[in-house]
Amino acid sequence: METKPIQSVNKAITRDCIIQKIIPAIKSKWPPNVCKKILIQQDNEKPHINPTDSKFQAIANKDGFKFQIICQPPNSPDTNVLDLVFFTAIQSLQDDKIATGVDDLVNNVYSSFEELSPHTLNNVFLSLQGCLTEIMKVHGGNGYKLPHMKKARLSRLDSLPITLEVEEELVKETLEYLQLPENNIGATYDISHISEALGF
Structure with missing residues (x-):
């Protein structure tokens, strides 16, 4: 084989x-x-x-x-958790392993996936949540900086959150923007349940 x-x-x-x-x-x-x-x-x-x-x-x-x-939205790789950090985290582990053929490479990727720490995965999803918040601030555009929350320091202090809170006003403003006729996304995503939950 x-x-x-x-x-x-x-x-x-x-x-x-x-x-x-x-x-x-x-x-x-x-x-x-x-x-x-x-x-x-x-x-x-x-x-x-x-x-x-x-x-x-x-x-x-x-x-x-x-x-x-x-x-994912076109030209927005930061909304894809795999492209944002996950693949990089696996590749950094896989790069330390020797591969002399395709089978070695496949095995190295599998073992790197298994070695990936749950703490790293938590960081990955925190980065994603931070990016999504910044994207809302610029109404879906790409003109924002990747947020840095000093996750390593917070982790050492045992203060690293599992999820990030988003200000209610930002969510309402984003929903208002999405409901404008020129930004009609109704055919793609149903946002009514979000509006109902916020009473908006």
């Missing part, structure tokens, strides 16, 4: 990966008695499948789960 990389990834391969590998893996690890509505985010590459793909939809709402595919 010889492992070879796939030369051309297309929609069929992407669909098969989501249906045969990603969804079963999520289901096997998902905790019981918690919300089973799960968003799978793509980054608009050509091989990625359409959110309304019929084969995906056929298995999206089984076993009490509700899977939905969403696409």
Whole structure:
């Protein structure tokens, strides 16, 4: 047996990966008695499948789960937690390992994933939350600086939060902006539940 990389990834391969590998893996690890509505985010590459793909939809709402595919905003890699920090964190571990072939490389990536600390993952999602807050401040634009909250220092002081709070006024202002006719996103995302929760 010889492992070879796939030369051309297309929609069929992407669909098969989501249906045969990603969804079963999520289901096997998902905790019981918690919300089973799960968003799978793509980054608009050509091989990625359409959110309304019929084969995906056929298995999206089984076993009490509700899977939905969403696409990150164009030209906003900071909204993709994988591009933002996660892949870099894995690659920094993988780069320290020797690979003499494809099998070694695959094994190194797997072992680096397993070695990744939960503390690192917490930092990754805090970075994502910080970016999303900054994006709201500039109405979805790219003209913002990546926020730095000195996570290492806060962690040493045992003061690192799990989540970041967002000011209610910023959320209301963002919702108001999204509801303007020229910013109509109703066909893509339903934001009514957010408005209702805030009484706005």
